[in-house]
Amino acid sequence: xRVMTTIQKGLxxxxxxxxxxVLLFPIMITFTNSLMAGQELRIxxxxxxxxxxxxxxxxxxxxxLKWLPDKVTxxxxxxxxxxxxxxxxxxxxxVGLVVPIIIGQTVVAALAAxxxxxxxxRGRDSLFLVYLLTMLMPFQVTLVPNYIMADKLGLxxxxxxxxxxxxxxxxxxxxxxxxxxxIPYAYIEAAKIDGAGHLRTFLTVIxxxxxxxxxxxxxxxxxxxxxxVEQPLIFIDNPMKQPLSVxxxxxxxxxxxxxxxxxxxxxxxxxxxxxxxxxxxxxVQLSGIKG
Amino acid sequence: xxxxxxxFRAPIGLTxxxxxxxxxxxxxxxxxxxxxxxxxxxxxxxxxxYSFMSSTTGGRFAGLANYRELLASSSFRKAAYNTFYFSAxxxxxxxxxxxxxxxxxxxPIYLRKWLRTSYVLPLVVPVASVIIxxxxxxxxxxALNYVLSWSxxxxxxxxxxxxxxxxxxxxxxxxxxxxxxxxxxxxxQQIPKDYYETAQIEGAGRFRQFFGITLVYLTTxxxxxxxxxxxxxxxxxxETYLMAGDYPxxxxxxxQHYMNNMFVSLDIQKLTAAAALMVCGIMIIVLGLFRLEYRxxxxxx
Amino acid sequence: MELxxxxxxxxxxxxxxxxxxxxxxxxxxxxxxSNTLQSATLPKVRTELAASGGITYKLEGSGVVQxxxxxxLPNPAGWRVQHVLVKEGETVKKGQKLVVYDSxxxxxxxxxxLAQLEKLNIALEDMQDQFKLSISEGDESATSEIKREIKTCxxxxxxxxxxxxxxxxxxxxxxxLVAPFDGIVMELLAIEGLASTGQSDIVISNxxxxxxxxxxxDRELIERFGLAVRHPIELLxxxxxxxxxxxxxxxxxxxxxxxxxxxxxxEDGGGSPxxxxxxxxxxxxxxxxxxxxxxxxxxxxxxxxxxxxxxxNEAVHREGEEQFIFKVEQLRGALGNxxxxxxxxxxxxxxxxxxxxxxxxxxYEGEMIILESSEPLQDGNRIRLQ
Numbered sequence: 001x002r003v004m005t006t007i008q009k010g011l012x013x014x015x016x017x018x019x020x021x022v023l024l025f026p027i028m029i030t031f032t033n034s035l036m037a038g039q040e041l042r043i044x045x046x047x048x049x050x051x052x053x054x055x056x057x058x059x060x061x062x063x064x065l066k067w068l069p070d071k072v073t074x075x076x077x078x079x080x081x082x083x084x085x086x087x088x089x090x091x092x093x094x095v096g097l098v099v100p101i102i103i104g105q106t107v108v109a110a111l112a113a114x115x116x117x118x119x120x121x122r123g124r125d126s127l128f129l130v131y132l133l134t135m136l137m138p139f140q141v142t143l144v145p146n147y148i149m150a151d152k153l154g155l156x157x158x159x160x161x162x163x164x165x166x167x168x169x170x171x172x173x174x175x176x177x178x179x180x181x182x183i184p185y186a187y188i189e190a191a192k193i194d195g196a197g198h199l200r201t202f203l204t205v206i207x208x209x210x211x212x213x214x215x216x217x218x219x220x221x222x223x224x225x226x227x228x229v230e231q232p233l234i235f236i237d238n239p240m241k242q243p244l245s246v247x248x249x250x251x252x253x254x255x256x257x258x259x260x261x262x263x264x265x266x267x268x269x270x271x272x273x274x275x276x277x278x279x280x281x282x283x284v285q286l287s288g289i290k291g
Numbered sequence: 292x293x294x295x296x297x298x299f300r301a302p303i304g305l306t307x308x309x310x311x312x313x314x315x316x317x318x319x320x321x322x323x324x325x326x327x328x329x330x331x332x333x334x335x336x337x338x339x340x341y342s343f344m345s346s347t348t349g350g351r352f353a354g355l356a357n358y359r360e361l362l363a364s365s366s367f368r369k370a371a372y373n374t375f376y377f378s379a380x381x382x383x384x385x386x387x388x389x390x391x392x393x394x395x396x397x398x399p400i401y402l403r404k405w406l407r408t409s410y411v412l413p414l415v416v417p418v419a420s421v422i423i424x425x426x427x428x429x430x431x432x433x434a435l436n437y438v439l440s441w442s443x444x445x446x447x448x449x450x451x452x453x454x455x456x457x458x459x460x461x462x463x464x465x466x467x468x469x470x471x472x473x474x475x476x477x478x479x480q481q482i483p484k485d486y487y488e489t490a491q492i493e494g495a496g497r498f499r500q501f502f503g504i505t506l507v508y509l510t511t512x513x514x515x516x517x518x519x520x521x522x523x524x525x526x527x528x529x530e531t532y533l534m535a536g537d538y539p540x541x542x543x544x545x546x547q548h549y550m551n552n553m554f555v556s557l558d559i560q561k562l563t564a565a566a567a568l569m570v571c572g573i574m575i576i577v578l579g580l581f582r583l584e585y586r587x588x589x590x591x592x
Numbered sequence: 593m594e595l596x597x598x599x600x601x602x603x604x605x606x607x608x609x610x611x612x613x614x615x616x617x618x619x620x621x622x623x624x625x626s627n628t629l630q631s632a633t634l635p636k637v638r639t640e641l642a643a644s645g646g647i648t649y650k651l652e653g654s655g656v657v658q659x660x661x662x663x664x665l666p667n668p669a670g671w672r673v674q675h676v677l678v679k680e681g682e683t684v685k686k687g688q689k690l691v692v693y694d695s696x697x698x699x700x701x702x703x704x705x706l707a708q709l710e711k712l713n714i715a716l717e718d719m720q721d722q723f724k725l726s727i728s729e730g731d732e733s734a735t736s737e738i739k740r741e742i743k744t745c746x747x748x749x750x751x752x753x754x755x756x757x758x759x760x761x762x763x764x765x766x767x768x769l770v771a772p773f774d775g776i777v778m779e780l781l782a783i784e785g786l787a788s789t790g791q792s793d794i795v796i797s798n799x800x801x802x803x804x805x806x807x808x809x810d811r812e813l814i815e816r817f818g819l820a821v822r823h824p825i826e827l828l829x830x831x832x833x834x835x836x837x838x839x840x841x842x843x844x845x846x847x848x849x850x851x852x853x854x855x856x857x858x859e860d861g862g863g864s865p866x867x868x869x870x871x872x873x874x875x876x877x878x879x880x881x882x883x884x885x886x887x888x889x890x891x892x893x894x895x896x897x898x899x900x901x902x903x904x905n906e907a908v909h910r911e912g913e914e915q916f917i918f919k920v921e922q923l924r925g926a927l928g929n930x931x932x933x934x935x936x937x938x939x940x941x942x943x944x945x946x947x948x949x950x951x952x953x954x955x956y957e958g959e960m961i962i963l964e965s966s967e968p969l970q971d972g973n974r975i976r977l978q
Contacts, residue, residue: 168329
């Protein structure tokens with residue numbers, strides 16, 4: 001690769017920063033707008049959803065996209081946290097769906113991934129291919145059978161109908177297998193020579209070595225399930241039991257809370273990502289190295 | 292595979308251990324396999340069966356009647372076309388964009404780490420959180436029309452015309468570009484630096500270096516990116532659904548919308564048939580890609 | 593360098609982790625305490641469902657029946673009372689003797705005067721004799737003198753006669769007190785054996801003219817009921833022993849102004865209590881069974897012709913000329929319902945001392961009225977329902 005001059009580097013950096021800003025734009029605007037008072041937002045964005053071109057005075061109606069609040073206020077947060085009990089309820093609904101899925105899938109997938117990565121058995125590769133293919137399918141293709149299954153298991157309209165399929169999704173198996181493939185057999189053999197059985201090998205050798213993989217899986221699962229929309233929509237009919245993801249879109253137009261609600265909903269995710277960014281990226285990259 | 296292991300001539304103890312392998316494997320696999328079968332495998336098989344039945348409960352074998360009916364439905368054809376069209380447009384675009392960004396980010400520029408973070412961040416932002424921003428951007432009175440009005444371009448009703456495709460495309464790119472960029476970055480970092488040095492010494496131009504080294508070594512990554520992009524292009528349904536509801540503009544009416552609506556209207560036959568078709572379609576594409584990659588790799592070697 | 597970079601990274605992570613913990617902590621805190629916080633910040637209100645209906649005006653009052661006309665009969669001559677012939681409360685006929693006075697002194701005076709008259713008559717006879725004598729003597733001057741004397745004497749006699757007549761008449765009239773009309777002895781002040789001390793010896797009511805009853809009522813009510821002079825009114829006589837309350841009828845004789853009363857309003861802050869104009873209703877009762885002194889009550893009810901929302905008076909606020917109430921407005925938010933206090937101005941209202949009726953278009957069916965609030969309310973204030 002050619003060596004770049006400082007100016008070239010600077011120009012390229014500036015270009016990349018601009019793209020970065022475009023990508024970050026929705027997040028930043030959500031943040032700054034969450035510090036605005038509802039009144040200010042109504043004035044600026046009140047025309048959204050109205051099919052009018054001009055106001056009575058003849059001026060063209062457009063929203064007045066604002067970066068910085070006239071007055072920084074935590075009004076929206078106060079409104080949301082103190083006066084909107086539903087919000088927190090739904091927030092914990094989300095947590096209540098995501099946490100069991102993460103814990104369950106991590107445990108189940110680590111066990112299965114060990115079998116797929118380090119143990120030999122007949123039909124292993126075909127079974128893994130089946131796992132892989134289901135991972136690629138959109139949720140809707142098994143809508144009816146899943147619904148009937150949930151009904152038969154008595155899970156319908158409970159969070160179990162969302163959590164259990166989430167626990168057994170193939171993604172964790174796939175990702176942890178990728179991580180485990182990179183562990184040389186020598187370690188397992190060494191453990192074996194020490195007289196360890198499979199379970200001990202798994203617990204004392206494999207698990208500590210795939211810690212970054214587990215961390216990455218937790219984050220990726222968090223991202224994916226925090227975002228969950230389709231499953232709760234179908235399986236949980238009680239709006240009070242649904243997670244925030246389904247609900248938040250109904251808030252558009254509720255200027256007193258909408259940005260703070262979005263901000264609070266994304267911030268655990270964003271913070272967690274920033275905290276474990278290296279694991280996240282490692283996890284994504286590793287899952288891509290061997291298709 | 293077993294033969295390969297035989298060559299190693301494992302010690303007696305190890306062989307015995309290996310013999311117990313299959314049993315242990317199934318024990319390790321049991322929880323996952325049981326759940327996987329219950330919630331994925333059996334439903335797929337059931338779905339496939341239903342697609343040939345006249346009714347889910349006590350129905351008779353109806354052959355291909357469901358499929359015939361499905362293919363006759365114009366909304367299905369529309370949805371299938373939209374889904375296919377969207378993937379066909381978005382995936383190449385995504386590939387080009389993310390590869391370009393990855394290449395630039397792979398240069399020794401300033402703030403690399405921060406830039407990478409900012410590119411990936413959209414991925415972790417929940418869809419529902421930014422719906423309001425998309426509405427603000429693409430509304431009739433929204434920011435985008437405002438910007439367009441500066442240059443005297445007439446307003447576009449983004450969500451209610453064919454332009455909705457572009458909106459969904461933008462949202463899709465925004466969300467997933469970071470993911471593919473880091474995949475490509477990983478691929479790029481695996482290419483040994485001395486290849487380029489050798490090529491330079493041999494007098495190969497930039498162009499040739501890119502096609503001769505970079506792209507070749509990125510083949511595996513690219514296949515993976517393509518597959519992931521296809522899958523993610525299906526997931527854009529979330530955004531579409533949250534932004535436009537059950538019945539969006541016809542140009543962004545996807546197969547998932549179709550299936551959801553069939554579910555709501557309890558037209559199970561069409562739904563299962565559509566699902567079976569979609570599964571087949573995805574399987575053909577993915578397996579085809581695998582095959583292609585396999586061939587390509589053999590060819591390269 | 594490498595180490596410090598790692599340190600920076602670790603520090604950054606620590607901060608992010610702290611922020612994450614803080615976020616979760618805050619969310620937990622608000623989940624647990626948002627109710628408490630909400631109650632601490634919002635005024636608490638007591639509400640009532642607005643009832644639809646018409647208002648019923650009530651005119652209530654009572655008074656003591658008094659004879660319409662009564663006469664105070666004085667002792668005509670100031671003589672000592674000899675006999676009292678009636679008792680208090682007794683019904684008397686016109687001309688009936690009520691009190692007999694001791695007329696001894698007057699009679700004695702009359703006898704004296706009679707004696708005087710006798711003397712004058714004797715003197716006259718004497719003069720006539722002298723006159724006859726003088727004529728026969730032919731003494732002209734003496735004759736004319738006597739003639740004049742006789743004339744004078746005649747005048748004296750007639751004067752005396754009139755005096756006697758007067759005295760006799762007086763005696764006849766003043767020796768007793770007679771009822772001037774059919775009536776009832778209301779008060780008996782005369783005591784036998786004593787001269788009267790007060791102005792009157794007997795107070796007697798006039799039975800022919802009936803009774804009156806004075807009732808004070810709000811002017812507004814009187815106008816609303818359309819009460820006017822000569823208007824008949826239903827009254828109720830009180831229960832008497834075994835007898836149930838008895839309806840009777842009265843006629844308005846007079847409507848007169850009387851002093852205002854101050855309204856007792858619910859504590860409202862600011863503004864002196866409004867003065868309420870009042871009127872005196874004088875009713876004329878014509879009922880044989882009445883004796884006067886009974887407590888008679890009036891109870892009139894009038895349903896207003898219009899219908900509206902009935903609201904307890906305590907919910908009505910006043911600010912200067914403006915009248916308003918607060919209703920509860922429910923905003924259906926996606927994140928739960930929000931309750932606001934909404935000011936409803938009342939331009940016209942009808943009210944009694946308990947309820948106010950406001951026009952039907954002011955409220956919708958099922959809306960809640962705020963009766964009481966823990967803090968003064970403003971239009972649009974968020975409130976917490978009790």
